Amino acid sequence: MKRTSHIPELRAMVAQEKGRERVIALVPTMGYLHRGHLTLIEQAKKSGAFVVVSIFVNPLQFGPNEDYSRYPRDLERDARLLEEEGVDVLFHPTTEEMYPRPMVTYVEVGQLDSMLCGAARPGHFRGVATVVSKLFHIVQPDLAFFGQKDYQQYLIIRRMASDLNLPIEICAVPIVREEDGLALSSRNVFLTPEQRREAVILSQSLNEAERSIQAGERSAREIETRIRERITRESHGVIDYVEVRDAEGLSEVSDIEGPVLIALAVRFGSTRLIDNKVVEAEARV
Amino acid sequence: MKRTSHIPELRAMVAQEKGRERVIALVPTMGYLHRGHLTLIEQAKKSGAFVVVSIFVNPLQFGPNEDYSRYPRDLERDARLLEEEGVDVLFHPTTEEMYPRPMVTYVEVGQLDSMLCGAARPGHFRGVATVVSKLFHIVQPDLAFFGQKDYQQYLIIRRMASDLNLPIEICAVPIVREEDGLALSSRNVFLTPEQRREAVILSQSLNEAERSIQAGERSAREIETRIRERITRESHGVIDYVEVRDAEGLSEVSDIEGPVLIALAVRFGSTRLIDNKVVEAEARV
Numbered sequence: 001m002k003r004t005s006h007i008p009e010l011r012a013m014v015a016q017e018k019g020r021e022r023v024i025a026l027v028p029t030m031g032y033l034h035r036g037h038l039t040l041i042e043q044a045k046k047s048g049a050f051v052v053v054s055i056f057v058n059p060l061q062f063g064p065n066e067d068y069s070r071y072p073r074d075l076e077r078d079a080r081l082l083e084e085e086g087v088d089v090l091f092h093p094t095t096e097e098m099y100p101r102p103m104v105t106y107v108e109v110g111q112l113d114s115m116l117c118g119a120a121r122p123g124h125f126r127g128v129a130t131v132v133s134k135l136f137h138i139v140q141p142d143l144a145f146f147g148q149k150d151y152q153q154y155l156i157i158r159r160m161a162s163d164l165n166l167p168i169e170i171c172a173v174p175i176v177r178e179e180d181g182l183a184l185s186s187r188n189v190f191l192t193p194e195q196r197r198e199a200v201i202l203s204q205s206l207n208e209a210e211r212s213i214q215a216g217e218r219s220a221r222e223i224e225t226r227i228r229e230r231i232t233r234e235s236h237g238v239i240d241y242v243e244v245r246d247a248e249g250l251s252e253v254s255d256i257e258g259p260v261l262i263a264l265a266v267r268f269g270s271t272r273l274i275d276n277k278v279v280e281a282e283a284r285v
Numbered sequence: 286m287k288r289t290s291h292i293p294e295l296r297a298m299v300a301q302e303k304g305r306e307r308v309i310a311l312v313p314t315m316g317y318l319h320r321g322h323l324t325l326i327e328q329a330k331k332s333g334a335f336v337v338v339s340i341f342v343n344p345l346q347f348g349p350n351e352d353y354s355r356y357p358r359d360l361e362r363d364a365r366l367l368e369e370e371g372v373d374v375l376f377h378p379t380t381e382e383m384y385p386r387p388m389v390t391y392v393e394v395g396q397l398d399s400m401l402c403g404a405a406r407p408g409h410f411r412g413v414a415t416v417v418s419k420l421f422h423i424v425q426p427d428l429a430f431f432g433q434k435d436y437q438q439y440l441i442i443r444r445m446a447s448d449l450n451l452p453i454e455i456c457a458v459p460i461v462r463e464e465d466g467l468a469l470s471s472r473n474v475f476l477t478p479e480q481r482r483e484a485v486i487l488s489q490s491l492n493e494a495e496r497s498i499q500a501g502e503r504s505a506r507e508i509e510t511r512i513r514e515r516i517t518r519e520s521h522g523v524i525d526y527v528e529v530r531d532a533e534g535l536s537e538v539s540d541i542e543g544p545v546l547i548a549l550a551v552r553f554g555s556t557r558l559i560d561n562k563v564v565e566a567e568a569r570v
Contacts, residue, residue, distance in 0.1 A: 105448035110389040137450040161392035165422040
């Protein structure tokens, strides 16, 4: 595996492979890799592509009171994992390499960016869309892989790619979970043992919601209320949002029909966890 | 010369040339071509590149009360001119091809986009940056050519390319003028014979300003006032703005030193004309 933190060097590596007609895949990450990331990489490898993994904790997508400075980082451990996965290039730019001068250009994906996680984190998705746009222009991949844990982020990137005619296929990879159901996240490391035990309520309440819908429940508000009540009753988690939305455009729904996204964000102490499930409601007979 | 209005067909043509190691140049235009455009194309040809010219009157960059619907169009005349210039591909997409569904993604170049022409035309440069971003992703050129008549647009595109790491060299081409000094513009066709005669005051007052600076005048406000007074005295033009700005970042200046942009926008009847001059002030002895 090659490693570089320099844009021109990365571009030269990619250009060489493009000259050999290789398909280029990008897996953009913020590092502190877990099995969720490795699943993205395995999917990228399966495509037969030349796989570039980027590790960059992007300051632009963190709010002033968020966890940018304490976001977990361990580049050498990450590099060993990527080496084992057979990744071709690790691109780990510095902040100065990505932002050599103050940015004045931003990519904004309206409508999708101000709800759910965007409501609690103003500017977050603008920062995400902008840095992903930069990474896309730097790497110029044919394929890019995103995890469905960040479902809203995936939809935003997909819409950005479509609206701006990016010549890149955006590939989604399902959520990877711990044995007890907790969605893998680099932030899980911040949970105390008690919070870690309690956090399982997120996936459990999503599973219960899915069963309710499969059993015929069609009220989005009713589903949201049941999830909120269960989380509040069975944990110390503080709910940021619990929402049932249209799975394609994230618009509000009252009656559940077709595929819906059930998405939630809950704070355990200062650690904010997100999880979601896409549920396909069968037509009522 | 090949012609297409379809994105996939255009991409296939470009990919074939890239496979032959050809440099790709894009000259984005709104059509109704004049010698200014042809100068851009000649510069592109000089680079030895495979030259793609796009003609697309972009609704996104016109305000609700602006001249989108009456903007002059003559595709067949344009095509003949491009053929004569030895252009390789004319890309003339329909609005449906460029905007198959409502856009939610926009590229915003802050700071540079709300002053000068941006003040009078809110949303204009957002529309420009967004459509140019789309054209860049569609054509994937190595070089792109912009005229300095739209100096603010050129700076915005250059900054966008830099901030978003677009792998494209942005090339500026000097203003082309009629014999009497009027800057070429597709909108000149709207001028009545009297307005056409009066419009020469724009370049004349810019030339006079340049001479004043060369003669030692260093007050930006004084230069602006003299231009305003002369235009008001010698024509029926209604001034939108006359500004002396830093030529790199368009920030306000009071004392003229280094390169400054003198830019103006003046309406003759319902036709809004712009012109500008970059003047390098020699250090005072």
